[in-house]
Amino acid sequence: xxxxxxxxxxxxxxxxxxxxLDLPASVVTVGDLLTHLATLGEEYENALQYPDVIRVAINQxxxxxxxxxxxxxxxxxxxxxxxx
Amino acid sequence: xxxxxxxxxxxxxxxxxxxxLDLPASVVTVGDLLTHLATLGEEYENALQYPDVIRVAINQxxxxxxxxxxxxxxxxxxxxxxxx
Amino acid sequence: MQPITxxxxxxxxxxxxQAEIDALTAGRTDIGAVVSFSGLCRGEKGTLSAxxxxxxxxxxxxxxxxxxxxxxxxxxxxxLTAIHRFGKIEPGENIVLVIACSPHRQAAxxxxxxVMDFLKTSAPxxxxxxxxDGSPRDWVSAKDADDKAQEKWL
Amino acid sequence: MQPITxxxxxxxxxxxxQAEIDALTAGRTDIGAVVSFSGLCRGEKGTLSAxxxxxxxxxxxxxxxxxxxxxxxxxxxxxLTAIHRFGKIEPGENIVLVIACSPHRQAAxxxxxxVMDFLKTSAPxxxxxxxxDGSPRDWVSAKDADDKAQEKWL
Numbered sequence: 253x254x255x256x257x258x259x260x261x262x263x264x265x266x267x268x269x270x271x272x273l274d275l276p277a278s279v280v281t282v283g284d285l286l287t288h289l290a291t292l293g294e295e296y297e298n299a300l301q302y303p304d305v306i307r308v309a310i311n312q313x314x315x316x317x318x319x320x321x322x323x324x325x326x327x328x329x330x331x332x333x334x335x336x
Numbered sequence: 337x338x339x340x341x342x343x344x345x346x347x348x349x350x351x352x353x354x355x356x357l358d359l360p361a362s363v364v365t366v367g368d369l370l371t372h373l374a375t376l377g378e379e380y381e382n383a384l385q386y387p388d389v390i391r392v393a394i395n396q397x398x399x400x401x402x403x404x405x406x407x408x409x410x411x412x413x414x415x416x417x418x419x420x
Numbered sequence: 421m422q423p424i425t426x427x428x429x430x431x432x433x434x435x436x437x438q439a440e441i442d443a444l445t446a447g448r449t450d451i452g453a454v455v456s457f458s459g460l461c462r463g464e465k466g467t468l469s470a471x472x473x474x475x476x477x478x479x480x481x482x483x484x485x486x487x488x489x490x491x492x493x494x495x496x497x498x499x500l501t502a503i504h505r506f507g508k509i510e511p512g513e514n515i516v517l518v519i520a521c522s523p524h525r526q527a528a529x530x531x532x533x534x535v536m537d538f539l540k541t542s543a544p545x546x547x548x549x550x551x552x553d554g555s556p557r558d559w560v561s562a563k564d565a566d567d568k569a570q571e572k573w574l
Numbered sequence: 575m576q577p578i579t580x581x582x583x584x585x586x587x588x589x590x591x592q593a594e595i596d597a598l599t600a601g602r603t604d605i606g607a608v609v610s611f612s613g614l615c616r617g618e619k620g621t622l623s624a625x626x627x628x629x630x631x632x633x634x635x636x637x638x639x640x641x642x643x644x645x646x647x648x649x650x651x652x653x654l655t656a657i658h659r660f661g662k663i664e665p666g667e668n669i670v671l672v673i674a675c676s677p678h679r680q681a682a683x684x685x686x687x688x689v690m691d692f693l694k695t696s697a698p699x700x701x702x703x704x705x706x707d708g709s710p711r712d713w714v715s716a717k718d719a720d721d722k723a724q725e726k727w728l
Binding site: 257259260261309312313314328330331332333334335336 | 459473474475476478479482483504515516536539540541542543544545546547548559560561562566
């Protein structure tokens with residue numbers, strides 16, 4: 253099981269702040285994960301329709317979309333940051 | 337009569353904070369003034385021995401050494417500034 | 421010289437700038453320059469009633485610490501504080517505070533500026549606008565200008 | 575938009591940073607960024623007992639006002655305060671304060687930085703060092719680095 257956490261409009265569109273998911277073995281990279289999640293329902297499809305803009309953190313550190321997710325305890329998905 | 341005011345080590349070397357002087361007609365520019373003052377005694381010579389480093393203000397505004405002093409009510413002489 | 425540990429906080433409450441500067445400088449005589457940056461919520465000519473600041477707990481602090489340590493190393497800072505608020509913030513209120521201390525002024529300016537630029541693009545915070553007229557709330561879009569501002573340090 | 579009048583003071587007493595920022599920002603919702611610079615007297619590893627700050631009364635205020643107005647114009651600032659102390663100042667004490675307010679962060683950083691760079695080279699202040707061991711007091715020499723810092727704005 254991998255913990256997924258969502259923020260800002262990704263959280264709003266998916267409709268929950270976090271969840272634990274069993275990911276299929278075919279999901280190797282962050283990019284694979286985004287493609288996989290978009291198949292889980294309309295709300296996921298809506299949240300992830302432009303995967304290029306989705307920022308991802310593995311174990312609370314920023315990663316690129318080609319990063320393998322092996323060893324991830326927690327994966328965060330969110331829009332570009334707008335703090336400060 | 338022109339009021340001269342001195343600051344920092346220029347003031348210390350000349351030995352007074354200010355004075356009113358009658359300047360000869362031959363003193364046209366700031367550079368002429370520095371040359372003239374250096375003839376007024378050892379303390380002036382000592383203060384102004386390196387005229388290039390002396391900063392000058394006419395009526396409380398910075399001027400270059402080639403500036404005419406005509407119309408000056410107050411002329412300030414001082415070393416490069418070290419505030420801030 | 422002992423390593424400098426930044427002060428990093430993510431909190432709902434407002435901060436006290438003077439108290440934070442005092443905490444960095446009290447009893448020290450080796451600091452010659454202190455630069456503070458306060459980021460405030462703008463009212464956008466009366467159209468905004470508040471901002472709602474969301475963050476990624478844990479990662480927000482970790483990312484701010486990482487940025488702060490980069491700045492301390494790069495500009496040889498003698499002290500650094502970064503505080504970011506979350507929750508509802510009204511126009512005129514503080515959002516973020518960065519303080520950098522150094523023997524010399526340019527390093528203090530650069531340190532605070534660097535932290536703000538990286539914080540904008542890398543620290544996991546998101547702003548949602550509450551419109552004064554009650555119209556649907558929108559998430560603030562990330563600005564290209566912020567990415568460009570960060571790139572000046574690369 | 576009404577013209578911005580800078581707050582300029584030359585005084586013996588210490589200043590209160592928070593009070594000065596409050597005076598610039600109170601009741602306003604159009605300021606998004608406030609940058610403050612505080613310059614402090616360094617103790618030079620215990621060798622300095624105090625600095626004596628001399629200034630040219632009248633011209634000091636006039637020159638600071640001129641620099642402040644240049645910065646307001648150049649960076650479209652919404653508020654600017656510059657305060658310079660004179661007299662005897664001990665290690666750890668404040669010497670100078672500059673605060674710049676703007677809608678956006680880079681203008682606030684640049685405004686405060688610009689004022690400091692020009693103040694260093696153009697405002698008529700001079701520092702004399704009082705050595706801790708009582709040896710003869712020396713006037714601080716002007717630094718080439720300060721002239722270079724000013725040149726970055728030309």
